[in-house]
Structures are given as C-alpha cells and as structure tokens.
Amino acid sequence: MCHVIVTCRSLLWTLLSIIVAFAELVAFMSPDWLLGFPRSDPGVSGEGVDSGQYRPSLGLYSRCLRISTQGVGVICGPYAASFGEVASGFWQAAMLFLSAGTLVLGCVACVSIFTLCFQSIFRKSIFNICGLLQAIGGLLLMVGLMLYPAGWGSDKVKGYCGTEALPFRPAGCSLGWAFYAAIGGTLATFLCAVLSAQAEIATSSDKVQEEIEEGKRLICLL
Secondary structure (H helix, E strand, O other): OOOEEEEHHHHHHHHHHHHHHHHHHHHHHOOOOEEOOOEEOOOOOOOOOOOOEEOOEEOOOEEEEEOHHHOOOEEEEEOOOOHHHOOOHHHHHHHHHHHHHHHHHHHHHHHHHHOOOOOEEOOEEHHHHHHHHHHHHHHHHHHHHHHHHHHOOOHHHHHHHOOOOEOOEOOOOEEOHHHHHHHHHHHHHHHHHHHHHHHHHHHOOHHHHHHHHOOOOEEEEO
C-alpha cells in the first residue's frame, strides 16, 4: 500500500536533489567556463553593449565568439565536431567524469520524486541508496573539476587566454559562472548525501508510524 509521506527534511532533500542535478547539467553545457581577455572587433565601433570590445568565452566543448562577417552579435556553438577534437586530453577526461556524475545525479533526482510514495525497495531504504549514489556522483564531479584546470595549457586555451596560459594558470582569462556553478553543485551534492540520512529518519519516525496505523494515506509532517 502506498503512503504519501511528506516531511520537512524529506521535502528539502528532494528539492535540493533536483536543483543540484539541474545546476550541474546547465553548467556542463554552458560555454562560460573561461572568459578570454578583452579584445576588439574591427567590424564594430561605438559605445554600449554591442561595442567593439568583448570577451569571448570557452567551455568544455563549446565557445562564444563575435564574428564580424555575420554582423553585430555573439555566435555560440560547439567548437569540437567530435569527442577527439576537445581542447585537451585532460578536458576529455573531465567531460567523462562530469557527465557521469551529472547522469548519476539526474537519476537520483528522478527517483527522489517517487520517494514521496515509496520509501523502500526490497527492504532497503531508497533514501540511503540515493545518498550513497549522490556521494559517488559528488566524487566523480570532484575528479572532473580537478582535471579541468590541468587542460589550461592547451593550444585552444592559449588562443583565448594568451600564450602565457599554463596548466592551473589561465593567464589573461578569468573563470566564468559555469565553473563556479559546477563547484557549488558539487558541494551541494555532498550536502544532499547527508540530508538523505535525515530524510530517512524523518519518514520512519514514530510519529509517521502512528499515522500509518491510524489508516492515513497522506501524511504531512511539516
């Protein structure tokens, strides 16, 4: 029999799990990991947002550039037609770890929705299983983020950041919001792993069991 159980801790864990998975996915797909040094577009003149000065951005597999031959505006898209054309071997490895971690978090986010109704499977707590998977996903993301700066010495990065760019030293580039979002999502992933244990405790408390014995199908303990 399905009992819908909603507690403050379980609801917080579910919402945070969904937010973290979405944040990691958006960060992975964004081209705003590195912001190149300011440069001018000879085809554009004047002041304002669309002036000749702009900063190109470079992501794991995509980039944003202003192409003067196509008029004023920034053109974004993948720079790599295949996985082998990614800027460096370190970035290829980082993409594998980050995508694996994001996939794990996405699966957990989907399962977390169903924990409102099903709290165990084969007598094993779904919260504990999901918490373990989130910890594994967090480790995968952490390895990917550690590999990412090692690829800053590639020729692709030097074209955006200058010839002085070296591994772990981006020279004329600065870190974009996507990198910080990925770090924040990774830290929040470990927080989710801890909250999963609290969600398990909250949904199996004596108060919940009492309401189940009373025949209630919807139990809300906020």
